[in-house]
Every structure is written in C-alpha cells, then in structure tokens.
Amino acid sequence: MKILVCISHVPDTTSKINFTDENTVFDSQGVQYVINPNDEFGLTRAMWFKEKQSAIIEVINVGGVSTEPTLRKALAIGADKAIRIDSEPIDGLFVAKEIAEHIKSNNYDLIIAGRESIDYNGGMVPGLIAGLLQINFITNCTKLDIENNTATIEREIDGGKEILSCSLPLIIGGQKGLVEESDLRIPNMRGIMQARQKPLEVIPPSNSNSKTKSIKFYKPEPRKEVKLISSDNLDQLIDLLHNEAKVL
C-alpha cells in the first residue's frame, strides 16, 4: 500500500498572530512552525500501516523552501520520502490542484490530509482533491482501518458518529481519534539522522490557478474588562446574563 500524507506547515499553536506589509501578509518573524496537528494524527496513523501492513509513506507539501524543516520532521517520524511542490500557495484550491497533479502521475492507494489546517482553516483541501480526481472522500475521520483494499472509517458527525466503508483509492480528512494524543511520536536521534539521508524531492509547480484571495488581515477588537461577580452573589450573575447580555 502506498500512502501520501499531505502536510501543512503551520504556526505552532502558541504563536502570537501578527501581520506585516500593511496587514496583507502573515508575520512569520519569531514564529515556530509545526506539522499541522490534524495532519500529524494522520501521519501517525500512516506509521501504523507502515509497521503493521508494510505500507510506504510519502509526504507532500506545497510551499517555499522554509517548509523543509517540517517535511524533515515528517521524515524523522518515519515517512520514506518527502515531496515539496515549490510554490507559495494562494488558496486551498491552488494547493489541491498542485497535489492532485502530483497524484495523477503517482499511484497512491490512500491519501491522508487533515480535516483543516489551523492557519487559514479553509477545511477544503482534501475535498477539493477528491473532487478533482473523482476518488472516494471521507472527512472528520476518527478511525481508519484497511483490509483487502477496503477502508472502514469512523466519521464524526454533529452529535454522534457514523461508520462507513468504501474501496481504495480514498482520500480522508483526518483528526484526533485516528490515533490518540499519547501515540504521537517525537522524532528520536536515530530518526533525525536517517531523515537526512531520505529523499526530499523538490518539484516545480504546475501553475494552478486560484479563485479566492486573502487581501487583508486584522485582529479581533480588544475585549472590555471582565465583570467579576462575587461567588456569594450568583443572583447577580443570572441577572446580568438575563438583562445585560440577554443570553438567558
């Protein structure tokens, strides 16, 4: 089984978010980048298929050279090969088209992406790839098993869950549950050394077009001070929620 894991290179969850160039570009100064958490759950599940079912794992990112440490980290976790499509993404569609082009000329049985990236939160790349390639697609996956070319999947739905099955090839949008938090792997020295020897292929973009653009960013208005209510006066809290905030 050949698996492609889509890796989004995103600011660490603790990052302070700022913008430059008159609020048109994200300010990456001093920002630590990580593998998008939803993608990391998927990559870790892929490692299970590698170890238990001899799968081969390739990871892919659409981005500039600055994303390479993130791809190296994926290699250190255990992916066999990394691919970087050398282009600054414009929108989700652009990323999806670039990855879809790569998939067309390389046969993958399974493509794992995250349900959304924590930077632009588009939540659309895996679905767009599925639409472009006309392959099966399931998102919000919290469990994934593959037996005899058939995938069995648990998908989170609003207020519950659903069990689905379909044949490969398949693309999923993964999230926590695919593996547990405690299954996530921190690359060890050996992994990091090996990652240096593994192929990281840089391929030119196929010049996809985009349809949307972020033209300006801004931060939420500063909040007003919290109103503290004494724990001896909970009636006041109810009164404020009812009469002032009007939410009760």
Place this chain on the structure above:
Amino acid sequence: MSVLAYIESSKGKVKKNAFEIVSYSSELAKKLDTDLVALVLNCNDISELSKYGASKILKVTSSELENFNAKSYANIIAQAAKISNSNHIVLSSSLDTKYLAPLLSIELDAGYLSNVVELPSSLSPFTVKRTSFTNKAFSDSTIDSEFKIIGLSSNAFGLLENNVESSVEDFNPSLIEEKITIKSTEKISGKISIADADIVVSAGRGLKGPENWNIIEELAETLGAATACSKPVSDMGWRPHSEHVGQTGKPVATNLYIAIGISGAIQHLAGINSSKIKVVINNDPEAPFFKAADYGVVGDAFDVVPRLTEKLKAFKA
C-alpha cells in the same frame, strides 16, 4: 441570477441553523438585487422558512436520499444552482455541509470561502470577512470566479425576520451512484450537540475527575445546554473526544459559553473565541481565562456550580 441557500434537515424537519442561513441569504439577495431560492431535501415542515425571507423553495423528496452522502448531496445542490440560475450559494458550517462544500465547489467550478462572518463588504470584487488562524484573526477575502460558495460561520449573522409568501416547487434531480456505504449511524440521543446548542457548559481539569461531571451535566441540563471539555480532559478519557473543544478540537460559536475549571490556554481560547458571551468559574483569580471572559466568578467549582444550578432552576421556574 439568484442566491441559493442550502437548507439542512433532519427527520423531516429543517435544522435550527436553517433560519440563520435563510436570514443571511435573503439579505445577500437584496444586496445583489436578486431573488432567494431555498433548497430543501426530504423535509416536509418548511413553513417557518418563509418567516426569514425564503420566497421560493425548491423541494426534493427521495427515499434514496434518506442518509447523508456528501457526493450525492453536492451533486444535487449543483443541479439546483444550475436550474435556478444561482451564482451565489450559501452553506452552513455543520460538519455534513463542510464535508460536501469542496465537492460542490469542484462541480460548479466555484470559489469557496468557509467561516464567513458577514455580508459582503463589496460586490466587485466580491469581498467577505472570514475568521482565520483559528479565531485569532480575521481576513477580508475575495472570490473571483463566476460561481461563489459562501460557508457561513454558525451564529455569526443571527436571525432577521422577514415575512414573505413562499412558493414551493418540487424538484426531481437525477441521482448519482453512491460509492461509500454507511454501515451504521450513532447519535447520542437526548443530548444537545455542541453544533446545535445556544449554550455550552464546558469543564476542564479543575473538575479533578470524571466522577465529578454530574454537577456539570446538571447545570447543562438546567440550561438546555450542550456539554464540552478541555483537551486534557478528553485525552485522559474523562470525557468523549467529541466534547473536546479548542484549536485542535471542535470550534464553539454559541451565544453563551460557560467555562468551569478551565485555565484558558491560548489553544483552548482559539476554539471558543467566537462565542458571544463567556462566563468563567475558576478558583484561581490569575487564571488567564478571566482576561478573555465577559463575566467571571472566582470560586471553587464544587461550591459555585451546584448553587448556580439551584438558582437557575428557580429562575427558570
């Protein structure tokens, strides 16, 4: 040209989020000087949609569409967009609809923006405000293609009454073959999901153990609220993953979010920031959550929560 609003339903009834979708779409149609068409699937009870401006309703009825299937549903919405001559399609942020949206965008060759929070600030270029960086920022984003899909963030726009006469038209789309089999669907019955809730009661590690959640559940029940939790709580298995909210969990955009024994880490706040009113109950006056809250009570959850529940019961009675 019209605006197409896709209305979700469940068991023959429109879902609660439908009214916000129709309210938004109706205002969008006004801005574009065009009509609104609402598409409903397997839904009989549609009378309330006219309260929010759904002047034309396209109604699909088919036993084959009983279960949600992203590809089939996307295909039907695309057909509806074409027959109603709609260039703008408005979708909700439910998990099902976010699932089908990218498939629809490929079918229609449409630009798609998710997490939109306002009506367009400009029609040319078509520009809307959306959240990004998991609620730590907003962006103004444009859609340049002829077909446009707008995914509206829950509770971002609210309801706007606009009583109209609705005309209902049956629509018989062609159906495509489904390749994904649903083996089982499990809904936690009798409980309100975080997505549908107006109020969410959320608790963290401060509750000390799963055996103490009865006070949280009782408060939630009193308020008709959904329950949620912080990440460590679900990581430790005290509560199901489906309750984990935050940057790496579920987003929460409710009218009232009550956080009990949650410190207010940046990753937690990112996921709940778009809730309108936040109340914090924490015994540590230095807990960072107080800086992000509207109302706060410094106190022990085990003392405050049961008393609050009793007072709310009296208030509701």
